[in-house]
Amino acid sequence: MCRNIRQLHNFEPPATSDEVRAAALQYVRKVSGSTKPSQANQAAFDEAVEAIAHATQHLLEHLTTSAPPKDRDIERQRARERNAVRFGTPA
Numbered sequence: 001m002c003r004n005i006r007q008l009h010n011f012e013p014p015a016t017s018d019e020v021r022a023a024a025l026q027y028v029r030k031v032s033g034s035t036k037p038s039q040a041n042q043a044a045f046d047e048a049v050e051a052i053a054h055a056t057q058h059l060l061e062h063l064t065t066s067a068p069p070k071d072r073d074i075e076r077q078r079a080r081e082r083n084a085v086r087f088g089t090p091a
Contacts, residue, residue, distance in 0.1 A: 005023045005026045005027065006019070006023070008020065008023060008056070008060055009060055009063050009065070010063075010065050010067060010069050010070055011069055011070050011071075011072055011075075012069035012070070012071065012072075013072075014060070015060060017053075017057065020053050020056050020057050020060070021049065021053045023053075023056060024049045024050075024052035024053035024056055025049050027052055028045060028048045028049050028052060032045065032048075
C-alpha cells in the first residue's frame with residue numbers, strides 16, 4: 001500500500017492539497033490495516049486522514065532546501081527507466 005506514497009517535497013509545481021491528502025490516506029490505510037473502515041470507525045479514520053494531511057502540509061511549507069526544484073516529468077521518466085531495468089520491461 002505505502003509504495004503509492006510519493007515524495008512531495010521540492011517539486012515544481014509544489015504538491016497539491018489532493019496529493020497531500022492522497023498520501024495521508026495511504027498512510028492511514030497502512031497503519032489501520034484496512035482500505036475501507038467500518039461505519040463504526042469511519043469518523044476516526046477520516047479524522048486521522050485530515051490530521052495527517054494537515055501535518056504533512058505544514059511540514060512541506062516549512063522545509064527548506066538549497067537544491068533546485070525537481071521536474072515531475074523528468075522524475076517520472078527516471079522511475080519508469082528504473083522499473084524497466086528492475087522488472088525487465090520496456091520503458
